[in-house]
Amino acid sequence: MELDLQQYLGELETLVNIDSVSSQPSGADRIAAFMKGKFQSIGWTVEEVQLDPSVGPCLTITNRPAQSYDVLLLAHMDTVFPIGTAAKRPFRTDGVRAYGPGVIDCKGGMLSGFYALKALDEKKLLQNASICVFLNSDHEGISSKFSAQINRQLSRRSRYALVLEAGRANGNLVYKRKGIARYEATFHGVAAHAGVDFQKGHSAVEEMAHWILALQSATDLSKETTVNVGRAEGGVTISAVPGEAHASIDIRYYEKEEVDRVTGIMNELAAHPRTKGTHAEYTGGITRPPMLPSEKTMQLCHWIDMIGSELGIPFGWMASGGGSDGSFAAETGTPTIDGLGPVGGGAHSDGEYMEIDTVIPRYRLLCRTIEKIIASS
Numbered sequence: 001m002e003l004d005l006q007q008y009l010g011e012l013e014t015l016v017n018i019d020s021v022s023s024q025p026s027g028a029d030r031i032a033a034f035m036k037g038k039f040q041s042i043g044w045t046v047e048e049v050q051l052d053p054s055v056g057p058c059l060t061i062t063n064r065p066a067q068s069y070d071v072l073l074l075a076h077m078d079t080v081f082p083i084g085t086a087a088k089r090p091f092r093t094d095g096v097r098a099y100g101p102g103v104i105d106c107k108g109g110m111l112s113g114f115y116a117l118k119a120l121d122e123k124k125l126l127q128n129a130s131i132c133v134f135l136n137s138d139h140e141g142i143s144s145k146f147s148a149q150i151n152r153q154l155s156r157r158s159r160y161a162l163v164l165e166a167g168r169a170n171g172n173l174v175y176k177r178k179g180i181a182r183y184e185a186t187f188h189g190v191a192a193h194a195g196v197d198f199q200k201g202h203s204a205v206e207e208m209a210h211w212i213l214a215l216q217s218a219t220d221l222s223k224e225t226t227v228n229v230g231r232a233e234g235g236v237t238i239s240a241v242p243g244e245a246h247a248s249i250d251i252r253y254y255e256k257e258e259v260d261r262v263t264g265i266m267n268e269l270a271a272h273p274r275t276k277g278t279h280a281e282y283t284g285g286i287t288r289p290p291m292l293p294s295e296k297t298m299q300l301c302h303w304i305d306m307i308g309s310e311l312g313i314p315f316g317w318m319a320s321g322g323g324s325d326g327s328f329a330a331e332t333g334t335p336t337i338d339g340l341g342p343v344g345g346g347a348h349s350d351g352e353y354m355e356i357d358t359v360i361p362r363y364r365l366l367c368r369t370i371e372k373i374i375a376s377s
């Protein structure tokens with residue numbers, strides 16, 4: 001089961017050089033067409049679903065018609081990078097690393113997934129197995145808002161879910177992830193000239209400051225809960241008492257009660273403004289549940305450990321504070337592992353890279369993991 005690395009890198013170049021930012025469906029369309037062609041070329045069935053005109057399509061890919069699946073593979077076709085990024089800094093390699101927008105997040109892993117399934121299929125190892133691959137285009141920015149429902153439906157019908165996001169920079173795989181909740185708060189005060197009418201003004205920024213301090217200190221590292229006011233803005237000019245302000249709040253958590261605790265703080269603040277003449281409201285909620293390991297997940301980790309040591313591939317396990325589509329899969333109770341793509345780092349930045357010498361080992365690890373799951377039925 002060998003992978004032709006040159007062909008792989010050539011196709012990865014094609015994928016990376018197509019900008020596929022989540023908000024511009026045309027790019028993800030082209031990625032979807034490419035992946036559709038790849039899977040159809042090995043005789044698999046590809047169903048294209050257009051969930052919303054604001055995002056690219058999703059692909060549900062199966063090796064045969066089935067009510068349930070042994071393995072569900074998850075990856076996303078969109079990136080965070082705006083149109084024009086690939087033209088500015090196209091795919092390139094320096095022999096050791098490959099670079100370019102989306103090279104590991106998640107185009108490399110997606111391609112590895114295809115080649116792993118192709119190899120298993122050619123070796124007739126999938127004859128008694130049902131495999132589903134789900135590729136979405138609304139992962140970045142909007143947290144898979146449209147595709148989460150299909151992901152959950154497919155996950156419920158799958159024995160295991162494997163996510164093709166990159167292996168961490170140190171090679172680790174991910175067995176656990178924090179959930180994410182996001183809120184937008186708006187503060188209303190009364191604008192007034194800072195010199196002439198100061199006492200007529202009521203500062204929305206001052207009220208926001210109370211919220212920021214209260215929310216930041218709601219972080220509880222003993223429970224691994226973080227609260228971050230990531231964006232705060234208000235007022236129009238230095239010479240006026242600010243009449244309006246806005247803040248964006250990001251909560252990462254493992255226990256749902258922690259989200260309730262923080263929204264409780266916001267409710268209390270909203271009910272009792274600290275700054276006279278102001279009021280506030282907020283919108284938002286949980287965007288991704290936590291990915292929590294079950295006993296079966298830990299068993300799968302153990303299998304992957306055994307395969308890794310047989311193949312001589314070093315890696316460890318880690319929890320991550322970042323969100324992935326594995327969260328929706330794990331939410332349904334399906335054992336889910338993430339980070340099975342090639343190893344890399346710098347996601348969402350100009351420095352995004354893939355370690356080229358991890359492509360083949362990680363591909364082998366993926367092949368053997370799928371094989372092991374099938375054999376466990």
Ligand SMILES: [Zn+2]
Pocket residue numbers: 105140347348
């Ligand atoms: Zn990403």
